[in-house]
Amino acid sequence: MKQLLNSLNSLTVASVATIALAYPSIAQVNLSVYPYPSSSNESIELYVPPPENNNIDNTCTQLIGANIEKIISQAPNQWGILIESIDRQTVIYSHNADRYFIPASNTKLFTTAAALQVMNPETTIQKKSLRDWVNITNQRSNNFYADTLFRFIGGSKSVTAILAQLGINPSGFRLADGSGLSRRNTATPRSIVEILRVMYYSPNRDTFYASLPVAGISGTLRNRMRQTAATGTVYAKTGTLTGVRALSGYLENPNQEPMLFSIIVNNQRVSGQALVKAIDTIVLQMTASRSCQAQ
Numbered sequence: 001m002k003q004l005l006n007s008l009n010s011l012t013v014a015s016v017a018t019i020a021l022a023y024p025s026i027a028q029v030n031l032s033v034y035p036y037p038s039s040s041n042e043s044i045e046l047y048v049p050p051p052e053n054n055n056i057d058n059t060c061t062q063l064i065g066a067n068i069e070k071i072i073s074q075a076p077n078q079w080g081i082l083i084e085s086i087d088r089q090t091v092i093y094s095h096n097a098d099r100y101f102i103p104a105s106n107t108k109l110f111t112t113a114a115a116l117q118v119m120n121p122e123t124t125i126q127k128k129s130l131r132d133w134v135n136i137t138n139q140r141s142n143n144f145y146a147d148t149l150f151r152f153i154g155g156s157k158s159v160t161a162i163l164a165q166l167g168i169n170p171s172g173f174r175l176a177d178g179s180g181l182s183r184r185n186t187a188t189p190r191s192i193v194e195i196l197r198v199m200y201y202s203p204n205r206d207t208f209y210a211s212l213p214v215a216g217i218s219g220t221l222r223n224r225m226r227q228t229a230a231t232g233t234v235y236a237k238t239g240t241l242t243g244v245r246a247l248s249g250y251l252e253n254p255n256q257e258p259m260l261f262s263i264i265v266n267n268q269r270v271s272g273q274a275l276v277k278a279i280d281t282i283v284l285q286m287t288a289s290r291s292c293q294a295q
Contacts, residue, residue, distance in 0.1 A: 065093050067285040071278050078267040082189040083286065086200060086250075086258040097193075098172075100186040101264040104239030105141045106246040107180030107187070110173060111150045112137055112211060113195050114162040116204040118153060125152060131207050138211035138237055139219035143179035150178020168194050180239060189262035192248045196260040200250070212237055212249055215283075225280050229253065229287035236261075243268030245275040253287055261286070 064083065072079040072095070082097040084090065112134045121131040137145045153159060156175045164170045172191030176184035199208045213219025216231035220238040225231060236249025248262035263279050 061092055064285060068093060068095070068282055071281055071285075072265075075267050075270070078265055080189040080264045081262070081282070082193045083259055083261040084193055084197070086197070086260055088257065092259065097190045098188050100174075100188055101246075101266050102183055102241065102244050103173075103180060103185055103187040103192065103264055104241040104244045104246050105143075105146075105180040106192055106237055106239040106248050106262070106264070107175065107178065107185045108137050108141065108146045109192060109195050109237050109248060110159060110163065110175060110187070111146050111153075111178035112208065113199050114159040115149055115153050116199075116202065116208060117162050117166060121204055121207045125149075134207060135211045139213055141220050141238060141240075143181055146179035147177055147181075150175075163195070166198050168198065180241070183241065187264075189248075189264055192262040192264075193260055196248065196250065196262070200260065209235060209250075224276070225283065228284055230280075230283055233287065234283060239264070240272065242272075245272060245279055247279050247283065251283070251286055256287070259286060 068081065069076070072081075076095070080096040080099050080101045082094050083092040085092055115130060116134065119130050121129060121134070123130045125133055133145055133149050136142050137149060150156075150159065153162070159175055159178070160170050160173075169191060172194070173187040174185065176182035199205060202208065212235040213221035214232060215221045215224060215234035215236070216226035216228065221234070221236065225234065230251075233253045234249060234251055236247050239246030239248075244264075244266050246262075246264040248264075249260070251259040251261065261283075263282055265275050265279065267275065
């Protein structure tokens with residue numbers, strides 16, 4: 001683990017140097033062209049090699065897989081799901097993991113992860129620290145903050161280059177904005193899981209983690225999965241557009257091995273409420289699987 005952290009620290013330093021040369025606007029951008037960010041209550045709803053599939057706990061995989069397939073059975077092509085073990089680096093469940101979906105506000109994970117690679121969390125942007133910008137972007141799913149931060153670090157080309165330097169496959173996503181409001185944004189569940197894994201070992205992990213809504217407690221998840229095994233153990237970013245719902249993040253249940261996951265559904269024929277309920281049911285199936293206990 002220590003060796004991996006040192007490698008990632010070195011990679012981050014190299015990445016910043018490379019990006020600064022390729023995209024000098026990151027360091028020289030004139031913030032005067034952007035209005036001062038105002039508080040908002042609006043809530044709309046990094047290439048890491050794929051984990052090896054050997055040494056998978058087959059019982060865990062089969063139980064979770066069978067339950068998930070029942071939930072998505074009526075429109076399986078509209079779902080993209082990838083669940084991985086953090087410690088074992090193995091796939092627990094995969095369904096359309098390399099298919100492109102509209103990720104809605106899960107796009108904010110790309111924006112905030114890139115920002116935290118090229119700037120210190122205490123960097124000041126328009127009188128607020130980057131830590132505050134990232135927190136407001138993810139916790140409140142604030143689109144203004146996300147898009148302003150996206151432009152500040154250089155837009156789509158810069159964000160893609162930063163993430164590629166960290167090992168995120170650039171062919172796994174296309175960014176039209178930083179917030180996820182545009183339906184021209186596309187991403188695979190695998191690309192989102194790659195970001196989550198890189199950020200798990202990042203020096204700025206704590207800042208990133210703290211920015212994610214917590215099931216049943218905070219942000220855009222404060223009213224979801226309350227008084228369940230997911231409460232206080234699921235840290236994840238929501239995503240909401242018409243016909244689109246997404247949830248991607250971490251499961252940190254002390255009775256199980258830690259997992260990271262991305263669940264995206266694009267289906268305009270089903271109500272948003274029904275899609276959210278299905279996603280939450282999938283997450284609860286993950287928390288209920290005793291065959292995935294931590295060793």
